Amino acid sequence: MNKLLPIILGLVASFLLHFKAQAQTPWDEVMMDRGEVCVALMYEHSSWDRYWEGDLIRGNANIGTFTRRMAMPMIAVGLTKKVNMIASLPYVGTKASGGTQVGQNGIQDLSVSAKIDWVQKRINGGRLLFLTNAHFNRPVGNYLSDYMPFSIGFGAPEIGLRGIGGYKMDNGLVFRASFAYLWRGQTEIERDYYYQNGSVYSRFMNVPNALNFHGAIGYWAFDNRLRMEATFMSLNCLSGDDIRAYNRPQPTNKMEVSQVGAWVQYYIKSDRGLGALAYFNQTVSGRNMGRGSTIGLGLTYQFNAY
Amino acid sequence: MKNINIYLLVSLLVVASSCIEETPRYYEFESYQFERMDEDGGTWKTFLVTDPSQISITTPSDVNSSEYQAELTQVKNQMSGLNTGQRAVIRYWTNNPVLRWNEIALELAAKYNLIPGPNPDDTYTLPNPANPEGPPAFPFAHPPYTSRMLAYLSAAQFDALVVSWYYKFEYDRKSPYKVDDSIVPAYTTNEIPSYPSDGASIAQVSKEILTAMFPLEADYLEQKFQEHIVSLIQAGLNVPSDINAGLTIGTEVANLAKQRASSDGMSRAQTPKPVSDSIANAAFERFGWKWQNMETPQRPVGLTPLFGKVSMWNVPNVEEVRVGPPPAPGSVEFEKDAQELQRFANNLTTNQRRIANWWEDGVGSYTPPGHWNKFAKETIVKNKLNPLRSARVLAYMNTAIMDAGVACWDTKYYYHYPRPVETIPGFKTILGTPNFPAYTSGHSTFSASAAEVLSYFFPDDATKFKNWAMEAAMSRVYGGIHYRFDAEVGIKQGENVGKYAVNRAKSDGGN
Structure with missing residues (x-):
């Protein structure tokens, strides 16, 4: 984050004109016009040295500090003014500073989502917004999900339906909450017996469904070219088992996590062309998860394709 | 466009839920016709028992006796009006419960195969049979522990069945369903005599060995045991005196196994x-x-x-x-x-x-x-x-x-x-x-x-x-x-x- 600050300040200092800003995520209220295309490249670095075994927070010297790095190309397309598509495909690598086990690297899950703008209604000095986002994720490549904590993903398809509500005031303030139900399928593993509160004779593990909440208070400054947000995210699996004592996690675990964070995005000269973004998240509570902190950096480039 | 999206989502959900694989908790198989009876099984060499006659059971009453007829009535009463849950339990145990008890043993092995982690001061505490609750819980069912647990379980099951077979063909008392046509057994029928109950001897010997190996599971094993014993009557396999004789054999063989285990050097x-x-x-x-x-x-x-x-x-x-x-x-x-x-x-x-x-x-x-x-x-x-x-x-x-x-x-x-x-x-x-x-x-x-x-x-x-x-x-x-x-x-x-x-x-x- 410290390294990032001069860059952001530099970008802020170079602002010129006013524009409608873009570059979106599946959980925000941002939409692009028909024919607009935004490509992005994101880099994310997260690490933890303590994790929750069930609800017990603990360290493990045979993991030491766990590091996860991700590079993710992303594309958003304005099919119409009301319907945008977003796709992304991350490459993820994991490693541990302690112990003798090797990390995992590879292409993780392809994600495709469709965002629809349903309601834009003017109410005293602002606009009330309601959008939905439906997404489908599926693993590509053959990474092994049953190699936790090193696995780069949970290895199962996911279908999510998200409702996004927001209120964007004319003075640039934005309040947003989004709520998603995530339906997860099964992950194929490389053994045909495992323990999940008893024996299971199967090559498949059921990955628990989950609820996901995103909340943000944001401010769009410099004529919509600088976007700053304070964020909160939580994810709660609706079923699943706990990591057993000093045992490794597995994709059937009931994972829960909540994070606070910040998001800054800047468009160098207009709603076209180059932009940059940066974010930071800190895990504040969890279950069967690492207590991680994450920084992410991204470059975006937007153009009109048709 | 909006409708297309919803349609797409719904069809994705339908497709996805139709390809969910089963995640069974046990090996599913139906009761089956045994490939043979092994009338001479009582003469086979054993692991723990010196000679089947060292374990004695009472001479059974004749199938025509009023005593036996009363037991038969009891079986028929228990078999009438079984609910879905009871039928599921009977189907679960099958006519080869040796395999179910083996499966229970494997499940407990997996449950207890957890290596103790370090204490906050970087020392390690080992599981202690004198204080099974721990932490860490006893046992740590690592491969040597599990190999020994399974050896005792299987050797004791085998010996209990050799002794059961010995008396089955000595007394030759027929199964309830062979004595009374109105009894329709839950499993494929066979000609093996039913006194003493092989199922009961397996249930008893397995419960005792596994309780010795996994002392914290005593209640769970007792519950499985009760469920199994009840199913033997409800399936029409045994009358209560068959079961009692089987239990006696199970207890005696389990004692021999526990005796050997107490001095085999594992401690x-x-x-x-x-x-x-x-x-x-x-x-x-x-x-x-x-x-x-x-x-x-x-x-x-x-x-x-x-x-x-x-x-x-x-x-x-x-x-x-x-x-x-x-x-x-x-x-x-x-x-x-x-x-x-x-x-x-x-x-x-x-x-x-x-x-x-x-x-x-x-x-x-x-x-x-x-x-x-x-x-x-x-x-x-x-x-x-x-x-x-x-x-x-x-x-x-x-x-x-x-x-x-x-x-x-x-x-x-x-x-x-x-x-x-x-x-x-x-x-x-x-x-x-x-x-x-x-x-x-x-x-x-x-x-x-x-x-x-x-x-x-x-x-x-x-x-x-x-x-x-x-x-x-x-x-x-x-x-x-x-x-x-x-x-x-x-x-x-x-x-x-x-x-x-x-x-x-x-x-x-x-x-």
């Missing part, structure tokens, strides 16, 4: 640190190397250094099956196999990775002995063995597997050979490195001994079993935790140990 297998250090130093003086635990904080003692001294079942003396020394670290032979490990680590194929994981059977699982019990169970059903013959296969296989473990552990701590993560600088693995020396590989010895026994009982599948054992052995090399020589010599050692069990089986009267 001394996990040594204090000074003993463990002297074992390591003896190896260092003899060979110039010694194994060390590489975890942080370092575990002061390896896993069960004196498991190699535990009483064997089929091998007279462990030194008969001790193998020759491994190549010295740094030797040409060693370097060849160490370089192979680095090649695998750098270019592991998808299939090699799959093999490494398929056979991992690591912490939290039913261990390699458990894996072979699963194969045995499926093969027993495929070949339609009766409970006595099923128990015989499991008894010879599990005593061979435990013997292989004893032989392997004797070799491991005699040579005290370091693991690849110790000898190859910076080496990282996809499998966790276990807390005991490398040579010979436990997976290889367990698997080869099991394959040897199963190949004897099921010759049609011999090639398959031997290939599996080879694959299990190589899985540890792909996983980076064993050198090829650990695996190859381990296979030979396991085969050798397995032959002792096979030779015993050849003359037990069961052929």
